[in-house]
Structure formats: C-alpha cells, structure tokens
Amino acid sequence: xxxxxxxxxxxxxxxxxxxxxxxxxxxxxxxxxxxxxxxxxxxxxxxxxxxxxxxxxxxxxxxxxxxxxxxxxxxxxxxxxxxxxxxxxxxxxxxxxxxxxxxxxxxxxx
Amino acid sequence: xxxxxxxxxxxxxxxxxxxxxxxxxxxxxxxxxxxxxxxxxxxxxxxxxxxxxxxxxxxxxxxxxxxxxxxxxxxxxxxxxxxxxxxxxxxxxxxxxxxxxxxxxxxxxxxxxxxxxxxxxx
Numbered sequence: 001x002x003x004x005x006x007x008x009x010x011x012x013x014x015x016x017x018x019x020x021x022x023x024x025x026x027x028x029x030x031x032x033x034x035x036x037x038x039x040x041x042x043x044x045x046x047x048x049x050x051x052x053x054x055x056x057x058x059x060x061x062x063x064x065x066x067x068x069x070x071x072x073x074x075x076x077x078x079x080x081x082x083x084x085x086x087x088x089x090x091x092x093x094x095x096x097x098x099x100x101x102x103x104x105x106x107x108x109x110x
Numbered sequence: 111x112x113x114x115x116x117x118x119x120x121x122x123x124x125x126x127x128x129x130x131x132x133x134x135x136x137x138x139x140x141x142x143x144x145x146x147x148x149x150x151x152x153x154x155x156x157x158x159x160x161x162x163x164x165x166x167x168x169x170x171x172x173x174x175x176x177x178x179x180x181x182x183x184x185x186x187x188x189x190x191x192x193x194x195x196x197x198x199x200x201x202x203x204x205x206x207x208x209x210x211x212x213x214x215x216x217x218x219x220x221x222x223x224x225x226x227x228x229x230x231x232x
Binding site: 032034036038040046058091097098100 | 145147154155156157160167169171205207209211212214216217218219220222223224225
C-alpha cells in the first residue's frame with residue numbers, strides 16, 4: 001500500500017492550464033479505471049473533482065478534466081482561476097477493497 | 111441535506127484507546143459502504159478502513175490493521191472507528207467519507223464529514 005506519487009507543487013497564471021500527475025503501479029492506477037481527484041482548501045473537507053478517471057460530478061466546472069495512461073493519471077485544470085489554488089490529491093482503488101491516496105500537490109495560481 | 115458528522119476526537123496517551131463516531135443523515139445509510147480517511151498534520155490523505163453497506167466485510171490499511179476496528183449501526187445511521195494501541199503517528203484529522211450522489215462503487219467519495227482531530231501525545 002505505497003502512496004501514489006504526485007509532484008509536491010504546481011503553478012500557473014490565471015487563464016493558463018496546468019496538469020498534475022499521479023503515478024502508481026499496475027496494481028492500482030494501471031489496473032483499474034477507478035482514479036479520483038480531490039480538492040482540499042485549508043480547514044475544509046475534501047471535495048470530489050473527478051472520479052472513474054474522467055467523470056466530473058455535477059457542479060464541478062468543466063475546466064477540470066482527468067485522464068490516464070498506463071500507471072499514470074493526470075488532472076488538468078484549464079483557464080486557471082484564483083479559487084483553484086488548493087491542494088489536490090489523487091486516489092485509486094488498489095484491489096481487494098483497498099484504496100491508496102497520493103501525497104498531494106499544492107497548486108498555486110500566480 | 112446529505113451529510114456526515116464526525117465526533118469523538120481528542121487527546122489520548124500513547125497506548126490508549128479512542129472511539130470515533132460518524133453520524134449520517136439525508137440518505138439511506140444502510141445502502142452504502144463507507145470509509146475512514148485521515149490526514150496527519152502537514153501530511154497527505156491516507157485511507158484507513160472501509161466497511162460494506164451491511165457490515166459484512168471490513169478492510170484496513172496495513173498501518174492500522176490489528177489495532178483499529180471499523181463498525182456500523184445501521185439502525186442508528188452511525189459509523190464507528192475503535193482505535194486501540196494508539197501511536198504518535200496516528201495523530202491526524204479523521205474523516206468519514208462515502209460515495210452517494212455519484213454512487214461510484216470503487217471511488218468517487220463525494221460526501222465527507224468535517225473531520226475530528228485525534229492527538230496521541232503524552
């Protein structure tokens with residue numbers, strides 16, 4: 001149950017696009033299409049942004065999109081806005097009713 | 111309104127025990143599996159445990175296996191986490207989380223509580 005690997009930080013200017021990667025193994029990210037992305041603002045509960053690799057819950061702006069290639073999933077935020085500044089975590093189902101999260105990425109809007 | 115509310119956190123000495131609760135409302139609690147997830151200070155999210163909708167199966171992260179027990183009382187719409195033999199590294203905000211609105215079977219935790227802080231310190 002090793003944590004998924006995310007870059008510690010990412011940044012972009014308003015209006016730009018930024019992509020955050022999430023690397024696992026064939027036992028988690030690569031083995032299942034069950035990757036989610038969560039947005040965390042300090043002191044608030046996590047918010048689901050993407051699930052099942054590419055699906056967006058109702059109410060999440062379409063500026064947020066997800067993808068996966070092999071053992072690496074990605075979250076892309078297009079048209080960056082100030083309110084997108086937050087910590088982002090990926091998670092993946094890892095089989096046998098186990099789940100694993102990434103270490104988190106701090107997104108800064110410059 | 112669909113919501114989860116955790117309680118029971120506090121300060122406990124190493125080796126001690128604590129029981130967390132998570133009260134659910136606004137949805138049919140007994141129809142959904144539910145998780146505990148924690149976040150240590152300055153650290154990332156860590157999946158802790160999962161229990162199926164009817165309590166028939168329970169699963170744990172290696173870091174808590176043998177020390178923590180997840181359970182639920184569907185008649186009270188409440189999830190529990192019994193934490194024994196607590197260690198300093200168990201210090202964290204503990205969240206309960208489930209997938210209700212998107213109803214994804216294996217991911218997509220769309221309902222989270224506000225969290226309850228557990229501090230293990232002498």
